[in-house]
Amino acid sequence: MGTNFHLPSTLEQFQQQFPTEETCIDFFFSTKWPSGFSCPHCGHSHAYITSTRRLPLYECLQCHHQTSLTAGTIMAGSRTSLHKWLTAIFLISRTEQGTNAVALSKIISVTYKTAWLILHKIRHAISTADQRTLLSGIVQVNSAVYGKPYNPYYRNHPQEHYLLAGSSLSIQGEPSYIKLKLVPKIHVKKSFFNAPRHWISPNNI
Incomplete structure (x- = not known):
């Protein structure tokens, strides 16, 4: 799960690199824990993995704290697949034209309401990160x-x-x-x- 990913520049390249939910799970794992699993509660590096859920659940072998790939992110609690979330993030951050809720709902096959909520959460996260970053030099x-x-x-x-x-x-x-x-x-x-x-x-x- 420590694969190095290179983000594509077009939607076609994105779909080729991330064709399934499993490839997205690997990507999010490598992004969240680039050096391997680390318990957010105690820092232990080993966990039991429950794979019977929609997304893997990781239980620390030392303190038994449970966490997931989406814990502490804008995707926490969402029933939308990681593949659809990653597609939305890609469209906003990697394309010059950007996207809107109507277009996104068609591309990732969700309702307009779901697409609007996804876009709202992503844009809010971008805005929050931008406010914390000051121009310097x-x-x-x-x-x-x-x-x-x-x-x-x-x-x-x-x-x-x-x-x-x-x-x-x-x-x-x-x-x-x-x-x-x-x-x-x-x-x-x-x-x-x-x-x-x-x-x-x-x-x-």
């Missing part, structure tokens, strides 16, 4: 506009949303971590409208 910040239609001479279109785009720069001057934050219109001053701005297409986010 040399930081560049610029104003930008998101939305359609874009008209550089019409400064306050109702479909335009104002952003601050910030980036940490590497020693070579290349962006190493980028953050985009919406700026509520009540906080936007007139000088913002007149300042040079970049327009960000919805297809580029």
Whole structure:
């Protein structure tokens, strides 16, 4: 279970690399315990494995604490398979177009309500992780506009949303971590409208 995985770049490659629930279980095990099982309660490295459940249950040989692959994650308590969860995570994190609940429900064969809940949990986890990560080193910040239609001479279109785009720069001057934050219109001053701005297409986010 210590296999090294290389995440694919297309959905077709993903489906070839993770064709079954078993391959996803191996991937999540290697991700959660890259050095082998470690009891979250006492740190012991050996466990009984109950494989009669939908997902394996691990019981520590030393303290008898029971845990699973999804314990402490956004997937905890979910009846949706790991394969469908991993597909959703892949579509959000690895594709330029992103996805929505309608498209996701068709791709992984779940109801719209389930797809919406999965997306909501993934996006919330991403947002929480992003809030904990601060830009550091040399930081560049610029104003930008998101939305359609874009008209550089019409400064306050109702479909335009104002952003601050910030980036940490590497020693070579290349962006190493980028953050985009919406700026509520009540906080936007007139000088913002007149300042040079970049327009960000919805297809580029």
